[in-house]
Amino acid sequence: xxxxEAPDVERFAREHGDQVNLIGLGTQDNxxxxxxxxxxxxxxxxxxxxxxxxxxxxxxxxRSQPAAALLSPDGEVLAGWLGxxxxxxxxxxxxxx
Numbered sequence: 001x002x003x004x005e006a007p008d009v010e011r012f013a014r015e016h017g018d019q020v021n022l023i024g025l026g027t028q029d030n031x032x033x034x035x036x037x038x039x040x041x042x043x044x045x046x047x048x049x050x051x052x053x054x055x056x057x058x059x060x061x062x063r064s065q066p067a068a069a070l071l072s073p074d075g076e077v078l079a080g081w082l083g084x085x086x087x088x089x090x091x092x093x094x095x096x097x
Contacts, residue, residue: 008084010046012087013045013046016087016091017046020070020090020091022046024038024047024048024049025048025050025051027052027054034048068085069081070085078093
């Protein structure tokens with residue numbers, strides 16, 4: 001997630017937190033910049049994690065940011081997006097689980 005889309009993701013998390021669980025995953029920059037992003041970006045309704053190894057990028061096939069992945073309750077990747085995620089598609093897929 002980047003600063004530009006953070007407000008939209010935060011809004012989505014607040015509006016649909018009863019349907020999906022969101023997490024943020026930071027990989028670029030450093031831990032202090034990630035903390036600053038959380039504090040200044042206002043992402044408070046979902047947890048943010050840090051992966052300085054970039055292993056998460058390999059697992060989810062991410063090549064650039066912003067990116068998103070939708071996981072089933074058992075961890076299966078249902079869909080992935082580069083750029084902004086499709087909110088309606090996220091809700092449609094989540095409703096199936």
